[in-house]
Amino acid sequence: MKHLGLPGVFLENDTRRQRLWVILPLLLVLAPHAARLPIWISLAWLACAGLSLFAAERGRPPVGGVGKAVLALGGAAGVLLQFGTVIGPAGGVALLVFLSGAKLLEMNSARDRMGLLFVGVFLLVAHFLDAQSLFTAAYMALAAVALVAGLMLATKPAAVALAETRGHLALAARLLAQALPLALLLFVLFPRLPGPLWGLPQQTAGKSGLSERMAPGDISQLILSDELAFRAEFADARLESRQLYWRGPVLWDYDGRAWGNSAPVSARPPDFEARAPPTGVAVTLEPHQRRWLFLPGAPSRLPATPPSTLASDLQWLAREPLRQRLRYELEVYLDYRLQPRLDAASRARGLALPAEGDQRARQLASAWREAATDDAAIVEQALGWFGAEAFHYTLNPPQLGASAVDDFLFGTRRGFCEHYASAFVFLMRAAGVPARVVTGYQGGELNQLGNYWIVRGRDAHAWAEVWLPERGWMRVDPTAAVAPERVERGLNAALPAAERPAALVALQGGWLRPLRLGLDLLNSRWNEWVLGYNQERQRRFLAGLHPLLASLQGMLIALIVVAAAALLLLAVRLYRRPPESRDRAARAYERFCRRLARLDLRRTPAEGARDFAVRAAAARPDLAADIDAITRRYVALRYGPAGADRLGELEAAVRAFRPTRHGP
Amino acid sequence: MHPALARALDQINGIVLGKDTQVRLCLACLLARGHLLIEDVPGVGKTTLAHALARTLGLDFHRIQFTSDLLPADILGAAVYDRESGQFSFHPGPIFAQVILADEINRASPKAQSALLEAMEEGQVSVEGETRPLPAPFFVIATQNPGDQIGAFPLPESQLDRFLLRIRLGFPERRAERALLRGEDRRDLLAQLAPMLTPAEFVEQQRVARAVHVSDALLDYLQALIAASRADSRFIAGLSPRAGLGLLRASQAWAYLEGRDFAQPEDVQAVLPALVAHRLFPAVGVSRPGEDWAARILLEVAIP
Structure with missing residues (x-):
C-alpha cells in the first residue's frame, strides 16, 4: 500500500477483501434461493461475483456504462420471459437477485457495499415466502449474523476489515441476540391480522396423498413416502395404534376396477349416536391440496375454521383445498353407532355391483349367504376365510387381470390393504350386506416426548365398513385378519423383512429414534406456536x-x-451507571469522584486523576489537601509500584471524605 | 530525575524560547531511545533546537544538509584510493556521530533518505561490503518542511514510523518573540553551550527511564487508545504494534522527566499527539490530520 497523495489510489489494493465481505454474506443469503431460481440467474450472479473479485485487483471497473445497461436490461428481459412478470414473489425476487449480482460489478464505495447488503436483508426475508421451517429460521439467523457483520465491515477501511473479521462476527451475533427480546415481544404482542401469518398462496403442488379414486396399487405408492401427513394430540385417552382409524375419503361405487364416488354423497348431517364420552383431539394437518380433514371418529361439533361440511357418511370436507398447514381442535367420539337406520337410497348404493364379472367371488358370497343366519354371521365367515386361506401381505403384489377380484381371491392371494378392502367389500355386496370402502390413515407413531401421534404417508390405509341392522355402519378391517401386525404395530412389522424400505428401517430403530422424535417435537411446537400463532x-x-x-x-x-x-x-x-471497576483502588476512587460530582466537580472519563485533582483543588481550595492526598494515594496504588497493603489507607481516606456543598 | 537533566532542560529552554513542552518532548524522545522528527515551516528554530539538544547532552554531533542531489555515499562515506599506501581506505561519512542532524530530510531523493533510515533502524551501516557499527548512543534528529512545500519528497509511511515522535514548533508567542528579538544571536549562544552530561551518563539515564514502572491499569489505557485508533474508519490503518511500544517508552520517559518512578495516564496523554501525528493517515475524503485526532480521542477514550 503506497500513499501517493491521490485520493482513492491507496485504497484500491484492498477492496478485494472488502468486496469479499459483501459477496460472502450475500452468497449465504442467496444459496437457498438458488433452488427456486432458474439456473442462468445463479450462474450469472456467480460470474459477476467472480469478475468483481478479479477486477478488484485491477483497479478499474470491469464493465463500462453500456455493458451495465445491457446487463440490467438483459436480466430484466430474461426474468420477464421466464416468469412472465418482474414483480411478485417469484419474478420480483429473481430480478432482484440478478440485479444484486450486476451491482457487484460497480461496487466502489462503502455506500455501494451497504446498499447491496441491505438488498441482502430483503432477500433474506423473502425466503419466508417459500419456506417457514425451523431449519430455515435457524439458517436465516446465521445469514443475518453474516449480513450484520458485513454491514459493520462495509464502512471500515480495508486493513481493518480482515484483521477484525472474527471480532465483527461475534459482535454481530451479540447485537442480534440483544435484539431478540424485543423481537419476541413484538411477535407475542403485536396484534395479528385475521388469517395466517404468511398470507401468500403456497406454490407447492402435486403433493402425494389420498385421492377420490382407489385402484389396486394406489396406496402402495403412497406408502413408500415418509412425508408427514399430520400430527395429532389427544387430550386424555391413552389410545392404542389399533384404535386409530383416521377417516378420509369414503368410496361407494365400484366399476370393476377401481373404487370411487360417481355421485356426491348426501350432505345431510350424519345420523349417529355416541356410546362413550368424547375425547379432545388437536390435529395439525400438513397442506395436501385436497379437501379432506381427518378424524379418528365422529365429531361432537365442527370447529368454526376452516369452513367445512360433514357428509352423512362422516366424510369431513373443507370448503377449499388445503393449501396451508391447518390446526383444528375438537371433541371426537371414538365409540359411536353410525346410521342405525339405513335409508333405501344408501342401501341400494351400498349393495351396487357391476352387472357381471368376478363370477367365482359372487358364487362364494352366495354360498355364504345361504349358510348364514344373519348378516353378522356372513362378516364373521368372510373374515375367518381370509384368515384361514393362504393370503400374504406385500407391497409388491402381482398384476391382476380383467377380473381383479377373482384374480386376487383365488389366484395371486398377495396384496396390500386396498386389495383386501376392495375384495372384502365386493364379497359383502355380493352376499347382500351393504358395504363400502373407507380410506385414510391407520395408527401412526406415538412420540412419547410430546405425547402426540405422528402420522405419515406410510400409515395410509384402506378398510371396509358394513352395515348391520341395529348396529349401523361397522368398521371391518380385512387386512387385520391377514396381517394383524399392520394394525397393531404399523407397516414395518407387517411387511416381510426383504420388502421393508431401507430408509424406513434406518429411521425406525436404533439410537436415531430418540433424536428423530425430539426433532419432530421441536418442529411440531414450531408449527404450533410460531407459524400457527394466528x-x-x-x-x-x-x-x-x-x-x-x-x-x-x-x-x-x-x-x-x-x-x-x-x-x-x-x-x-x-x-x-458506568460499569464498576474490578480493581478495589479504582472503586474507592470512583466513590471519591461521585462525592465530588455532587459538588458539580465532575471528572470526565478521559481526564487523568492528577489533572482532575488540580482542577478540583482550584475550584475548592478548602478541599485541596484532601483531594491531593486521596489522589496521590490512588495514583500510587493504581499506577505505582507500591504494594496493595496501602489500599486500606485509600479506602479510609475516601470514607472520611465528606465534602459539603459550600465550603467554609 | 537526575539534576543534570533538569539543567539540560533549562539550558535548551534558554536558547529555544517559549517552547517548554516541545523541548521536553524532544528530551523524552531521546531518553526513550527514539529518533526525532521536527516538522515546520523554515525559520522557526528547528535547526537551533537540534543543535542545542546535541550540545547540551554532550554528544558528538554532525549535521547533514539534505538536498535533492545528495547521494548515499555523501552520508555513509566511501572508500578512497590512497596513493601513498597504494590501497583503498574508508573515509567515514558524516553519519559516524552520536547525533545526526538531518536537515530538511524531505528535500533529498528517496535513495538518500533510505540510506539514513536504514542506519536508524539497524544501528550500523554497510559500505563496500563491510558492516561498520555506529557509535552509541545514536540519534537522528531530522527536520523537514511541511509536505506541501515545493521540491519536497515526502517520507514514506514505513520510514516515518521509525521516528518515535514528530513535533511542530510553531511560531513563538508574543512575549517569547520579543525576548528573541531583544536577545543575542542564537548562533553565538549555541557556541557557548556547555555539555550538562557525559554520553555515558546519558546512556545510564536512558536505562533508568526504561525502568519506570508501568502498571496493568496503565497498559489497559494504552491499549484502549491503540484500539480506538484502529477502529476509527477515518484512517487507513490504526497504530502499529511498533507505535504502541513507542507510546509506552515515550510515556515512561515523560514520567521520568516529571520526576516519577511510575507512569500514569497523563504521561500517555502528553506524548500521544506527537506520536500519532506522523503515523495516522486520513482515509480518502477526510482532511483531519493525526494531531487533531489525538486531541479528540484523548477526550473520548475513558481511562479505565
Missing part, C-alpha cells in the same frame, strides 16, 4: 395471561408499555 391463538394465549390483553387495544397498550419500560430500563442502566 389471531385466534394469540387472543387465547394472551387472555390466559390477563383478560385485558384479549382486546386489540389491550395488546397495543401492553406492547407499547412493555417495550417502552424495557428500553427505558436499558437506557437508565447504560447512562446512569
